[in-house]
Amino acid sequence: MAEVAILGGGCFWCTEAVYLEVKGVTKVESGYTGGAQPNPTYEQVCTGETGHAEVVRLEFDPAQISYRDLLVIFFTIHDPTTLNRQGNDVGTQYRSVIFYETPEQEATARQVIAEMAHVWDAPIVTELAPAAPFYKAEDYHQNYFAQHPLQGYCAFVVAPKVAKFRKTYADKLKT
Template sequence: MATEIAVLGGGCFWCTEAVYLEVKGVTKVESGYTGGAQPNPTYEQVCSGTTGHAEVVRLEFDPDVISYRDILEIFFTIHDPTTLNRQGNDVGTQYRSVIYYQSPEQEAMARQVMAEMAHVWDAPIVTEISPAQPYFKAEDYHQNYFAQHPLQGYCAFVVEPKVTKFRKMHAARLKGQ
């Protein structure tokens, strides 16, 4: 099985990771950082907003099961791509909406899907589309965070509603369906 890579930032990586872990055809999901100049940043450094990194998820997916287009359509429905450098109460450049493309084909598809999704939102989409940059895996305690801490306040009030929304909107794309 030949997999492809997608790197997406849609606010807090706990939310994005929790959704993509449930997507049929996604074989690996990892939370991390990209888009900044400092090598091997820590969570605290990224949260300071001074490194330039975004919280992202790095997905490996089987294009024979799910297309990059489908990955992006999910992305544009599980976060608000119209708010610059914020998702809800999470504010800062580390929470920006961003797609880091891995190839010219991914860039073209990202621009196409973003244009098609513009009619869904009441405000202009501000998602950044940028070439892939060095990626750094987040600390181990961030991996699979929602599954490990479902009752933690942020998870219960922010992550869970996003996962529930995904399950309703994209039921056919759930693993096991």
């Protein structure tokens, strides 16, 4: 039976592109969560005023990949030490955040954060919060990198993250 993970690590195009390639991940949706406004649009979220984060909602088969492994990948493909920013993407919508679905996911996330604290040179600022309503992003944001690999942001920001994932986690790639 599939489980769900909701992760925000900056622009959802980056995290989506990586998790689409992870063995055991059966569905990836880009969207918004963590804010107060129902059914926000991309334009509204981009203002930083809705409180939402850009996230990916993953459905995964725990018999093929663990929640823990998904989190280890998460901490490898973004910088969890920068508050409300990833590179040139600045604002609360780009915060590093894990929205947990169960007490077990919360405990696993706390454990992985503690372990990753020894990997990074600066303190981890990743927010940990209970799952909130998820709003799927507009259709044009879904599978964005695959559809627009030569677009500037994709070529210079997304592609290197995907390449790093492929190199670091070759054993976790879908065949």
